[in-house]
Amino acid sequence: MMRLPATSGEWIDRSRPLEFRFEGRSYKGYEGDTISSALWGADVRVLGRSFKYHRPRGVLSLANHDTNALHQLGGTPNVRADVTPLLAGMDLSAVNTFGSLEGDKGRFLGKMARFLPVGFYYKAFHTRKLFPMWERMFRYMTGLGRVDLQAPHRSTPKAYDFCDVLVIGAGPSGLSAALSAAAQGAEVVVVDENARAGGSASYQIGNEASRRRLLAELLVQVAAQPRIRALTATYAAGYYKDHWIPLVSAERMLKMRAGSVVVASGAFEQPAVFHNNDLPGVMLASAAQRLMYRYGVKPVNKAVVLVANADGYRAALDLLAQGVGVAAVVDLRATAGSADPLARLLQQSGVDILSGHAVVEALPDGKGLCAGARVAPLQANGTPGVPTRDIACDGILMSTGWAPAANLLYQAGTRMRYDKTVEQFVPDVLPDGVFACGRVNGVHELARRVADGTRAGSHAAAAAGFGQATGEALSPEVESPSHPWPIVDHPAGKNFVDFDEDLQFKDFCNAVQEGFDNIELLKRFSTNGMGPSQGKHSNMNGLRILARLTGKEPQQVGTTTARPFYHPVPMAILAGRGFNPERRTPLTSRHDALGAKWMPAGVWQRPEYYQVAGQDRLTCIRSEAHAVRNGVGLIDVGTLGKLEVIGPQAAEFLERVYTSNYANLKVGMTRYAVMCDESGVVIDDGVVARLADDHFYFTTTTSGAATIYRELSRLNTMWRLDCGIVNHTGAFAAVNLAGPKSREVLKTLTSLDLSAAAFPYLAVREGEVTAGAGKIPARLMRVGFVGEWGYEIHVPASMGGALWDALMQAGKAHGIRPFGVEAQRLLRLEKGHIIISQDTDGLTTPLEVGMDWAVKMAKPFFVGQRSLAAIARKPRKQQLAGIVFPVGYSGAVPLECNLVIEGGDIAGRVTSIAFSPSLDRHIGLAFL
Numbered sequence: 001m002m003r004l005p006a007t008s009g010e011w012i013d014r015s016r017p018l019e020f021r022f023e024g025r026s027y028k029g030y031e032g033d034t035i036s037s038a039l040w041g042a043d044v045r046v047l048g049r050s051f052k053y054h055r056p057r058g059v060l061s062l063a064n065h066d067t068n069a070l071h072q073l074g075g076t077p078n079v080r081a082d083v084t085p086l087l088a089g090m091d092l093s094a095v096n097t098f099g100s101l102e103g104d105k106g107r108f109l110g111k112m113a114r115f116l117p118v119g120f121y122y123k124a125f126h127t128r129k130l131f132p133m134w135e136r137m138f139r140y141m142t143g144l145g146r147v148d149l150q151a152p153h154r155s156t157p158k159a160y161d162f163c164d165v166l167v168i169g170a171g172p173s174g175l176s177a178a179l180s181a182a183a184q185g186a187e188v189v190v191v192d193e194n195a196r197a198g199g200s201a202s203y204q205i206g207n208e209a210s211r212r213r214l215l216a217e218l219l220v221q222v223a224a225q226p227r228i229r230a231l232t233a234t235y236a237a238g239y240y241k242d243h244w245i246p247l248v249s250a251e252r253m254l255k256m257r258a259g260s261v262v263v264a265s266g267a268f269e270q271p272a273v274f275h276n277n278d279l280p281g282v283m284l285a286s287a288a289q290r291l292m293y294r295y296g297v298k299p300v301n302k303a304v305v306l307v308a309n310a311d312g313y314r315a316a317l318d319l320l321a322q323g324v325g326v327a328a329v330v331d332l333r334a335t336a337g338s339a340d341p342l343a344r345l346l347q348q349s350g351v352d353i354l355s356g357h358a359v360v361e362a363l364p365d366g367k368g369l370c371a372g373a374r375v376a377p378l379q380a381n382g383t384p385g386v387p388t389r390d391i392a393c394d395g396i397l398m399s400t401g402w403a404p405a406a407n408l409l410y411q412a413g414t415r416m417r418y419d420k421t422v423e424q425f426v427p428d429v430l431p432d433g434v435f436a437c438g439r440v441n442g443v444h445e446l447a448r449r450v451a452d453g454t455r456a457g458s459h460a461a462a463a464a465g466f467g468q469a470t471g472e473a474l475s476p477e478v479e480s481p482s483h484p485w486p487i488v489d490h491p492a493g494k495n496f497v498d499f500d501e502d503l504q505f506k507d508f509c510n511a512v513q514e515g516f517d518n519i520e521l522l523k524r525f526s527t528n529g530m531g532p533s534q535g536k537h538s539n540m541n542g543l544r545i546l547a548r549l550t551g552k553e554p555q556q557v558g559t560t561t562a563r564p565f566y567h568p569v570p571m572a573i574l575a576g577r578g579f580n581p582e583r584r585t586p587l588t589s590r591h592d593a594l595g596a597k598w599m600p601a602g603v604w605q606r607p608e609y610y611q612v613a614g615q616d617r618l619t620c621i622r623s624e625a626h627a628v629r630n631g632v633g634l635i636d637v638g639t640l641g642k643l644e645v646i647g648p649q650a651a652e653f654l655e656r657v658y659t660s661n662y663a664n665l666k667v668g669m670t671r672y673a674v675m676c677d678e679s680g681v682v683i684d685d686g687v688v689a690r691l692a693d694d695h696f697y698f699t700t701t702t703s704g705a706a707t708i709y710r711e712l713s714r715l716n717t718m719w720r721l722d723c724g725i726v727n728h729t730g731a732f733a734a735v736n737l738a739g740p741k742s743r744e745v746l747k748t749l750t751s752l753d754l755s756a757a758a759f760p761y762l763a764v765r766e767g768e769v770t771a772g773a774g775k776i777p778a779r780l781m782r783v784g785f786v787g788e789w790g791y792e793i794h795v796p797a798s799m800g801g802a803l804w805d806a807l808m809q810a811g812k813a814h815g816i817r818p819f820g821v822e823a824q825r826l827l828r829l830e831k832g833h834i835i836i837s838q839d840t841d842g843l844t845t846p847l848e849v850g851m852d853w854a855v856k857m858a859k860p861f862f863v864g865q866r867s868l869a870a871i872a873r874k875p876r877k878q879q880l881a882g883i884v885f886p887v888g889y890s891g892a893v894p895l896e897c898n899l900v901i902e903g904g905d906i907a908g909r910v911t912s913i914a915f916s917p918s919l920d921r922h923i924g925l926a927f928l
Helices: 035-041 105-115 120-125 131-141 172-183 209-224 285-295 310-321 337-348 407-412 446-463 505-513 519-526 539-550 571-575 588-593 617-630 650-657 705-719 742-746 797-810 821-831 865-872
Strands: 013-022 025-031 070-073 076-080 091-094 158-168 188-191 228-231 244-248 253-263 267-269 282-284 302-307 325-331 352-355 357-364 370-377 389-392 395-399 402-404 415-419 424-429 434-436 496-498 596-601 604-610 633-636 641-646 670-676 682-692 695-700 724-727 732-738 764-771 774-781 790-796 880-884 899-902 905-916 921-927
Touching (some): 013 035, 025 035, 035 285, 120 131, 158 172, 158 446, 172 228, 172 253, 209 446, 253 446, 267 285, 285 302, 285 395, 302 310, 302 357, 310 325, 310 395, 325 337, 325 357, 325 370, 325 389, 370 395, 402 424, 407 434, 434 446, 496 505, 496 539, 505 539, 519 539, 588 604, 588 797, 604 617, 617 633, 641 705, 650 695, 695 705, 705 724, 732 742, 742 790, 764 797, 774 797, 821 921
Parallel strands (some): 013 091, 158 188, 253 434, 282 395, 302 325, 302 395, 325 352
Antiparallel strands (some): 013 025, 070 076, 357 370, 370 389, 633 732, 641 695, 641 724, 670 682, 682 695, 764 774, 774 790, 899 905, 905 921
């Protein structure tokens, strides 16, 4: 109904119509449309409701941040209608409505505006008696979209890439920057959030054929340059250290590392502030141009164009070229300035130009849509005068200024300054390897933008190591493209500054009057810039208002902090495709054959327990523990970190790393090992075995193997001791054979003397274990953490299966049982052995968990020693203790992490707890 005749360069394919539904009604669009353009083309003028007052809203900017055009698509909330491509069969509805969009019951909130002043939420939070009522109301009223908990999970990939120069923005300045950098030999990636390259040059035409030709030439050159890759429909979501930029598209996140970065992100056209400036039909001039040239949609039938720059005059010429009526051009300035030739063209077409005038009010019709503009002359002090004049129209287009899209520059650490010649913030000091060009750099005229891009691209290529930098900064603009005060106060209010949060001009005045006269405080108290568009429409006007109210310059007021993300990023993109690396021991097939139920342990998969037919999980676990206590059991401990340190100073290295003594450890013996960080916090434990004077073999926790190896390598690089570290974690299989009958089982498979005298507790021996017809070289340690006689047996990984089979076969006569992690945890709890990171946390020292005996403070040095000495001089704040429940206790039993309460106060927390069949009672560990 509002479609224009086909024109060259439009993004839609009229041969491919698409059917879709919105608010229960069927409509038709075309492939290439966005949801907003398809609805506007179908003459749907109300796309959503405002957040606070539920006022009807239509197209505002059509620049990927129209907050009031968020829609629900099935289980997907908050679909951005102005950027999301239209697909056949979409069934959409508006968010933030009570009932339908047309009959939204929330629209009555607008009549209560006087009772909802700025800062209302904060004030309500401090009303103790009424807060429960307010809280219920806020929870009911707030929030956009509806989360469908039954929606299928969406899997999105991540990718990684590199380039010499990354150009952000494919407008005329970005394209010229890419060409310049590529010409010097750099590999260039140019990225743009729009579906096609070209930026404003593709729609801000002003009915000038030369502007179209310039863009066409740039696009041809870019397509012919093999060193340039263009990524469209992809936005740079943030800037991180060392030119690391996440590039987000609809389907994935591409993590780009660039040698240098050119920010050619352009500028956001800013709305003027006047009464009812949010009525559907009131939009930015650039939004109207996008509708016409990209989507073939007539923005309005007859427009009043409010301008303060040449861009506004060009927009009026574009409207006429597309057959749209222009009732008047209202110029905030007294003269047209450099736009005078354009003004004469408009006057020749019969358009009335009102210089030195302002739109003071948009006039609504009976449905709340724009039906006219009330215009008044501006007085010497900049306020509207009399007489006013009403001009009939169904749309008001605004082109009064720009705000730089400088979010990424701020995130990169750019220092900005306010330039009065262009009435915007521009880069003052850029970080190394970061360059800016085009409108974000304060350069607005088309030919100058191209030249500025050429300069920035050359400098970026040189910074990345390609060629010599050429080109100097351009001279200032002849006149400002932005009006310093495009704001009209109105006694009736409803002159919106922040369209996300329904903030009016008077809200800023009241906030400053209440003392919130700092830009960051004003933002938080008023919520300006805190909606989904993150202030892209409102921050600049909010800054101007604060500056005028406080008598300061914009430079003194400054800007709020720009944080990622540049646009909202769907959770599915952030989460990415599920990627959980898993490690499995060489004995996995044996565990599967025995009915293992798996559980994660760090990156490893370990048997939690072994399922026995007719027995539940708890019974299986207790049966496994009983077998170890009374007979013999076998557990796979191949997940332990297994490291070797070899060399003349190997003992000295371990002396520094661990809290105990190892220089005096005899060859053939082992010793328990505790590792701390510099603050004295326990980070790992294990067993150190001395195989020779200069050769140690030691274990770490399952979850700490990689981290500990990395830390030990770092320490030895720093200390430069004469020893080397080898990580054997994946090279060795390991099992623990434990229980009163373990020696009887093992002695049938080895010639080693297993007697207590020859192989005492904590001893280590190297020998062979018979497996089938062969013999396996093995390291055997008389250690274990289950409180029974046991042997830890380490063999080459390729022989782990044969060892397991041999032990299971030899143990049949003794009722051997495989046991899993849960049985081991129960057994170690009966022994009183702690688990690092379960019974400790990121602040726990050895002194608090009863490991004083393992800390040898008399040593010259170990990591964390100085901190532990300081901690030992202070009163102990907590202590790990065993807890025991009476036999036959039938009351509630705490869970791990439950608090210990004494006399109504918190006295500690439970770290481990389980029922011990051996003791017939619950036992555990708790910090007190």
